[in-house]
Amino acid sequence: RFTNDTSVIQTVVGMSLSMALRSLVGFVGALILMTFTSPMLTLCVLVAVPFILVPLKLIAPKVRHYSRLSQDRIADMGSQIDETLHEIMVVQAFNAVSGEQQKFTQKVSSALQAAATRIHYRSMLIGVIMLVSMLSVIGIGWLGIRQVMSGEISAGQLSAFLFYAVLAGSSIATISEVLGDIQRGVGASERLLELLATTANNNSGQVVLPTLDSPPQISFEQVNFGYTEHATLFKDFSLQVQPGECVALVGPSGAGKSSLFQLLQHFYPIQGGVIKLNDSPVTELTLDSLRQQIALVPQEPVIFASTVIENIRYGRPSASEAEVIEAAKQAFADDFINELSDGYHTQLGERGVKLSGGQRQRIAIARAFLADRPVLLLDEATSALDAVSEHKVQQALKYLIKGRTTLVIAHRLATVQMCDRIVVMENGMVRGSGKHEELMKNDTLYKEYAELQLIP
Incomplete structure (x- = not known):
């Protein structure tokens, strides 16, 4: 558990988290530029934000749950490998190699099934967020064209706004992509925190017994x-x-x-x-x-x-x-x-x-x-x-x-x-x-x- 989970957290902190922060900064910057270019169109963009938060609320917990389940299955598989290799002579002496292979196959299948479910929900999360983002950009483009035709903004302002909107959309897409990894890291963190929070049932006393010079009763x-x-x-x-x-x-x-x-x-x-x-x-x-x-x-x-x-x-x-x-x-x-x-x-x-x-x-x-x-x-x-x-x-x-x-x-x-x-x-x-x-x-x-x- 310590080995697998710490490796996941290292990957998330070293790569995914930095990408998410960079994309978040890019999204905020693009939003500010969009506000200066056309406050009205920016307001329309913000209206689409709740439609992005809804799949995050519904699907992200599933991704985190199956990420944690996947880590549990991988830990079980590693434990079985460790036990078999350490006692390999006993396994071979009792002709239990085929039985251990079957157990290993079951562990692998279980781990793959959990990983496949996690990937399914992660793909769904990314797809829904990107779909909502692209639909928002298309809708904003349509409204912008109407404003250009009515003379409310110039074509140059619309082009600049759409450029900023694409930057914001790409940032959101990157965030949605690494969000699955972040949820996986959260699952690994929960498992590690469980271990760290485990308390011993034989609590130590407070009295320090000095080294005895003679055998005690x-x-x-x-x-x-x-x-x-x-x-x-x-x-x-x-x-x-x-x-x-x-x-x-x-x-x-x-x-x-x-x-x-x-x-x-x-x-x-x-x-x-x-x-x-x-x-x-x-x-x-x-x-x-x-x-x-x-x-x-x-x-x-x-x-x-x-x-x-x-x-x-x-x-x-x-x-x-x-x-x-x-x-x-x-x-x-x-x-x-x-x-x-x-x-x-x-x-x-x-x-x-x-x-x-x-x-x-x-x-x-x-x-x-x-x-x-x-x-x-x-x-x-x-x-x-x-x-x-x-x-x-x-x-x-x-x-x-x-x-x-x-x-x-x-x-x-x-x-x-x-x-x-x-x-x-x-x-x-x-x-x-x-x-x-x-x-x-x-x-x-x-x-x-x-x-x-x-x-x-």
């Missing part, structure tokens, strides 16, 4: 939350994580484990209760100061289209190259990084296409090492690693979680056993809490989940 107290009004995920949910404690969240998909991470970082507003870092409700903290306390290692690591060093340095932009390398060594990423073509200065491509899944995960872990924040969120950080790499990273994570308050979404037995406490979740509720051995004896849900889903 995390508290979820009677939290109520749902992504929609009719789908409640958490109802009176409570959980306490002590300072420096490592808590593993275990449970089936949809239990709310990842949602807890998002709520702690205040990506969504809660409908009730309170979430605290120490004694500070996260809703009262500024988003910058809140998230400055938290390091995240997601299950699907995000790799930017930049170098290795810049991707790791994303956790702390001011870090030196030596600090970046040390963080990579702690994440057991240094060996494979040095094997890349340019080492730490290798361009990784869009979304890290040059790396394997395990390599991308270790880059994300190195980023968390470098960030060195008192709260650590691990969304099964070892899920994409082979057995050897996992063993090494597990050792690194044991070092990383020391001195930090850590929440871990766990799917591997080694990760669960690394934590101080395990919290079993189901349907947005805490069903059990304790050590692995305790829960295996006392919690049937955890025992069933551990036997079926925890990977040894």
Whole structure:
């Protein structure tokens, strides 16, 4: 949307708008000269102006509507192309090329249909305005000839008046021609203004939380939350994580484990209760100061289209190259990084296409090492690693979680056993809490989940 709409606005402002202003000045100048030549004929010209404004009033909104619709269709087509190209291997692996081609054809047809409708109304607008203008000039010519024959004006005055009238008519024709582009620009502006006027539903608080020197306590107290009004995920949910404690969240998909991470970082507003870092409700903290306390290692690591060093340095932009390398060594990423073509200065491509899944995960872990924040969120950080790499990273994570308050979404037995406490979740509720051995004896849900889903 930003790319297409800003290009349209650039074209309108750079060309169409200047042509319209130039033609408007020419029309006003011609009108002044016409008034000095024959006030009576000029008055007749002005009588025709409302007949030009009527099609502007009726047709111009249609042009603007279909201009905006055309931009929406083009944006949908661009989104589909971007998605298909980024996931081209999956598309080809599932023999879905023909299906994607059909989707693309439908998007193109829809965009062409909207563009054709816009062109239809724009042509109608231009044609009606030019027709009214030419009819006005013919009518004024006829009246002028009658005045010449009656001796009210001379033939020279009539010739001059008609010349000025043709100048005015050509100016009106130019304005009507670029008016369609201007309406298209207005439609693009409306779309951009909608984006700019969009307000976040997780408004930042006003309290600036200073950088914490020690791991904080995390508290979820009677939290109520749902992504929609009719789908409640958490109802009176409570959980306490002590300072420096490592808590593993275990449970089936949809239990709310990842949602807890998002709520702690205040990506969504809660409908009730309170979430605290120490004694500070996260809703009262500024988003910058809140998230400055938290390091995240997601299950699907995000790799930017930049170098290795810049991707790791994303956790702390001011870090030196030596600090970046040390963080990579702690994440057991240094060996494979040095094997890349340019080492730490290798361009990784869009979304890290040059790396394997395990390599991308270790880059994300190195980023968390470098960030060195008192709260650590691990969304099964070892899920994409082979057995050897996992063993090494597990050792690194044991070092990383020391001195930090850590929440871990766990799917591997080694990760669960690394934590101080395990919290079993189901349907947005805490069903059990304790050590692995305790829960295996006392919690049937955890025992069933551990036997079926925890990977040894």
